Amino acid sequence: MRSPVPVLRSDGIYDIAIIGLGPAGATLARLLNKKYKVIAIDRKNSNSGKRTFIKCCGGLLSPDAQKILAQLDLCLPNDVLANPQIFSVKTIDLDNHIERYYQRFYMNMDRSGFDNFLISLIPGNIEIRSNSVCTKIEKAENLFNLEIKTNGVKRTEKSRIVIGADGANSIVRNTFYLNKKIHKYTAIQEWYRDHTISPYYSCIFCKEITDSYCWTISKDNYFIIGGAFPQTNNSIRFEMLKEKIAGSGIALGKPVKREGCFVYLNKGFAGTCTGKNGAYLIGEAAGMISPSSLEGISYSMESAKKMAEIINKDFINIEKKYFFGTLGIRIKLLIKILKMPFMYNKLLRYLVMKSGIKSIKKLAFPH
Numbered sequence: 552m553r554s555p556v557p558v559l560r561s562d563g564i565y566d567i568a569i570i571g572l573g574p575a576g577a578t579l580a581r582l583l584n585k586k587y588k589v590i591a592i593d594r595k596n597s598n599s600g601k602r603t604f605i606k607c608c609g610g611l612l613s614p615d616a617q618k619i620l621a622q623l624d625l626c627l628p629n630d631v632l633a634n635p636q637i638f639s640v641k642t643i644d645l646d647n648h649i650e651r652y653y654q655r656f657y658m659n660m661d662r663s664g665f666d667n668f669l670i671s672l673i674p675g676n677i678e679i680r681s682n683s684v685c686t687k688i689e690k691a692e693n694l695f696n697l698e699i700k701t702n703g704v705k706r707t708e709k710s711r712i713v714i715g716a717d718g719a720n721s722i723v724r725n726t727f728y729l730n731k732k733i734h735k736y737t738a739i740q741e742w743y744r745d746h747t748i749s750p751y752y753s754c755i756f757c758k759e760i761t762d763s764y765c766w767t768i769s770k771d772n773y774f775i776i777g778g779a780f781p782q783t784n785n786s787i788r789f790e791m792l793k794e795k796i797a798g799s800g801i802a803l804g805k806p807v808k809r810e811g812c813f814v815y816l817n818k819g820f821a822g823t824c825t826g827k828n829g830a831y832l833i834g835e836a837a838g839m840i841s842p843s844s845l846e847g848i849s850y851s852m853e854s855a856k857k858m859a860e861i862i863n864k865d866f867i868n869i870e871k872k873y874f875f876g877t878l879g880i881r882i883k884l885l886i887k888i889l890k891m892p893f894m895y896n897k898l899l900r901y902l903v904m905k906s907g908i909k910s911i912k913k914l915a916f917p918h
Contacts, residue, residue, distance in 0.1 A: 740777025
């Protein structure tokens with residue numbers, strides 16, 4: 552577990568301020584050289600040890616994210632994993648009335664537990680402000696003034712550089728890079744008691760509902776229904792999704808809880824923004840999230856790893872080093888963007904699914 556946090560001067564100047572302790576921010580905080588004075592601002596109550604954090608996320612760890620964990624020499628504790636582990640995704644094309652199964656190697660996990668696990672690895676020299684929100688950032692000469700609200704109390708701290716790891720509603724991006732346009736969607740999901748006969752994941756396409764995709768996931772005796780929707784009429788679109796699900800014969804009952812958040816959908820190379828002049832972005836805040844699957848954990852941890860490598864040497868030319876250092880990430884995202892028509896174009900998706908390429912057939916067993 553994380554060692555106790557030392558008490559630092561509240562009027563001092565920090566070298567680095569990290570906004571957000573999801574996979575991007577927590578990874579960066581863990582990897583930073585201890586010579587730096589660092590403050591990390593996070594909405595979650597990371598000191599409670601409870602899994603009260605709500606994140607509208609399916610909680611599936613992709614092979615790319617597993618690879619980053621391996622590179623960082625990390626092993627997941629059992630209590631982060633969720634049941635069951637499923638090895639295929641049921642792809643449902645409601646536009647073309649086709650269903651196919653495809654093999655996938657995701658790990659089913661508790662997303663809140665995963666974030667808490669990464670935070671627990673942060674060394675004690677990092678000052679964490681839990682239950683806190685950065686409400687305002689201003690740059691004055693060579694320092695950033697950060698207005699931080701903790702349990703209703705506002706204080707101002709100063710930092711030499713600021714790093715936005717705060718996802719699709721990043722205050723760093725919204726303050727300094729509004730000209731870097733990127734599509735913002737609303738992700739909504741609800742949890743139900745699982746009454747399905749056989750647990751499964753599904754990926755659902757329906758142009759009437761969204762030009763992104765929807766999902767269902769079985770997790771620890773719950774059945775989760777969710778989707779990423781355009782900003783207009785997102786609640787209506789979600790209700791349409793539930794009607795479609797109920798129409799397929801699944802009895803949903805009463806939802807146990809509902810979650811929502813913003814999510815970026817990067818549809819072009821220009822949507823990725825790494826930052827400059829002391830204000831930098833990592834993970835989803837930088838637009839580093841898969842436009843096809845909305846998977847962002849691998850990109851978050853990879854970009855944080857790259858940023859830490861650069862900062863740990865010095866503060867010289869961070870902008871240039873980070874921009875070129877993340878070129879591989881941006882190329883991977885571009886490849887995902889090029890694949891999008893085969894997922895979201897009705898005709899191309901029909902041709903791919905109808906061909907059965909890379910699909911698997913499930914055996915029917917007698918009851």
